[in-house]
Amino acid sequence: MLLYTSSWSLFRREVVRFLRQRSRLIGAFIQPVLFWAVLSSGMKASFKPAGYESVSALDYFMPGFMIMIVLFTAIFSTFSIIEDRKDGFLQGLLVSPAPRLSIVIGKLAAGSFLGVLQALVFFLISLPFTEQSMSFINFVFSIVILLWIGFTLTGLGFLFAWKMESTQGFHSVIMLVMLPMWFFSGAFFPVTGIPTWMQMCMKLNPLTYGMDMIRLTMAKELPKIEQIGTPAIFFAIFTLLIVFFSVKITKRN
Amino acid sequence: MSITIQIDQISYSYKDHQALNGVSIEIPAGSIVGVLGPNGSGKSTLFKLITTSLNMQKGTAKYGEYIVGKDSAEIRKKIGVVFQSPALDGHLSVKENLLYHGQFYGLTRVQLKTRVDELLQDFNLADRSNDTVKTLSGGLKRRVELCRAILHNPEVLILDEPSTGLDPNARLDFWDTLEKLQIKTGLTILFSTHWFEEAEMASHLAILSHGKLIAYEEPSKLREQLGGYTLELHTEHTQTLIKELTKSDNLNITPKEKFVQVSGIKTKQDGMAILNNLNDQLDGFSLSPASLKDVYLNLTGEEFVMEDN
Missing domain, CATH: 3.30.70.250 (Malonyl-CoA ACP transacylase, ACP-binding)
Incomplete structure (x- = not known):
């Protein structure tokens, strides 16, 4: 009961707060949309990656930029942890009986929900320009996968934010971690037809498996279990590790 | 409904210095106990330890039968803490703050609605309930903070320098509210302060200097002794x-x-x-x-230095 009420409370608060701070909305949403529009239009003619010859740049970049929105929101929503510590809100939370797991769940779920909400808006806006042919069940499946990815990325932000004292410091550190993660995830180019060292980077990058999953679900047909099984297992391990360490750092005084 | 607090031989060291050195205080159920000391005397560390915000190194603290560290989850349900900088979200309204916070104590929104309305009435905050916290004055914020701390009907109320940042009127007003609350509920109150005037509010006063307890008495007795x-x-x-x-x-x-x-x-x-x-x-x-300031001077041979005022 306590786990439920406190997670839910933190989730709601986080969402209300985010929606009241317009600048965050703009930062996390407009930027990726601009990147997507400019990059995919500019590369329309030259973009012919191995194995994706029949796919247009706009379509290829779609899932990647949806993940970018989720990623940016994850970063912006974990800013609140540093602010909460500075403003004193966190100290009140930490002397309450709220289970530490609920702090993690509340924050991560909120970051994920907000990110996916914006990714969906982006998806709807971009629909007329792409050749999307997802079935409804694939669409639902994609949302679930996106929520999962958002939860995990917010967790990564949470781990970094917990010990940080300034939002500026956090911003520069997290950008250094998350942007390379995104670049080497297959958002920009597929794993095939690139130098070996880059292939290695991509295979070691947990987000690559998230990207694999979202590409599989944002398709005409439902992915087969042998296609989605491996990335799902790798990504699930990553999620569990993140949650485990997040709870662990909140317990340390 | 209240509970005894037993602080026994607590010592605590940070990397470079010892903040507390064998402090023992017994706080009787239903009493108002003040901890007086200048900055750096160890009061903040003591409060962090007994509010479960910092892990114990040496010594024990007990709330009735519950031991800090071992039974922290139980203890957190029994204590309410008022912090020096209010633990409120400035972007949310007074009411929202209280509703969200109450849920950390396992109360549902339905249960909370009546409790929050009741408290807002009692604390004369009803007409400001929909204002965002950042628009409130320091005195009002502190009152909301007090509401937040007692939402879950705690048995012990712990206040860390409750008068910091308040003007004299707001300070009087705050203590007036606090005393009424104590009479009504009989809860045990423990507060820290570096104001002599505020220290007078205590039924028993513990004086800390350089991490050591140097006196624990009624303020009037302390003056008599001197x-x-x-x-x-x-x-x-x-x-x-x-x-x-x-x-x-x-x-x-x-x-x-x-x-x-x-x-x-x-x-x-x-x-x-x-x-x-x-x-x-x-x-x-x-x-x-003789004032408490003289008492302090006499006990420690040091002038009472306040850094942040």
Whole structure:
């Protein structure tokens, strides 16, 4: 009961707060949309990656930029942890009986929900320009996968934010971690037809498996279990590790 | 509904210095106990330890049968904490803050609705309930913070420097609310302060200096022990004055930078007699009933330094 009420409370608060701070909305949403529009239009003619010859740049970049929105929101929503510590809100939370797991769940779920909400808006806006042919069940499946990815990325932000004292410091550190993660995830180019060292980077990058999953679900047909099984297992391990360490750092005084 | 707190031989060290050194205090159920000390005396560390915000190194603290560290989850349900900087979200309204916070204690929104409305009425906050917290004055914020701390009907209320940042009127108002609350609910109150005026509110006062407990008594008894009156004698020739004064017994003489303090004077007449004897040597003087400031000075031999005021 306590786990439920406190997670839910933190989730709601986080969402209300985010929606009241317009600048965050703009930062996390407009930027990726601009990147997507400019990059995919500019590369329309030259973009012919191995194995994706029949796919247009706009379509290829779609899932990647949806993940970018989720990623940016994850970063912006974990800013609140540093602010909460500075403003004193966190100290009140930490002397309450709220289970530490609920702090993690509340924050991560909120970051994920907000990110996916914006990714969906982006998806709807971009629909007329792409050749999307997802079935409804694939669409639902994609949302679930996106929520999962958002939860995990917010967790990564949470781990970094917990010990940080300034939002500026956090911003520069997290950008250094998350942007390379995104670049080497297959958002920009597929794993095939690139130098070996880059292939290695991509295979070691947990987000690559998230990207694999979202590409599989944002398709005409439902992915087969042998296609989605491996990335799902790798990504699930990553999620569990993140949650485990997040709870662990909140317990340390 | 209240509970006894037993603090037993607590010591705590940070990397470079020892913040607490074998502090033991027993706080009876339903009492109002103050912890007085300047910045760096160890009060913040003590409060962090007993509110479960910091892990114990040495010694124990117990709330009734519950031991800090072992039963922290249970203890967190029983205590309410008012922090120096209110633990409120400035972007949310007064009511939202209370509703969200109550859920950390396992209360549902339905249960909370009535409780919050009731508290807002009691604390004269009803007309501000929909305003965002950042628009409130310091005094009002502190009152909301108090509401937040007692939402879940705690048995112990712990306040860390509750008057910081409040003007004298707001401070009086805050204490008035707090005393009414104590009478109504009988909860145990523990507060820290570096204000002597505020320390007077305590039924028992613990004085901390350099991480050690140097006194634990009723404020009035502390003053009695020191003697009734204190003299401050201003002169250019402190040494000759001290020599003169040491001729008579039972006087507690503390040389200061620009004056000599004489405490332990039993009556006002005794004080006047000393003044008459020294009349020619003095540039100025003051004779006053011993204050807690004198008590502190007498106990530690140090002037009470406040850094942040």
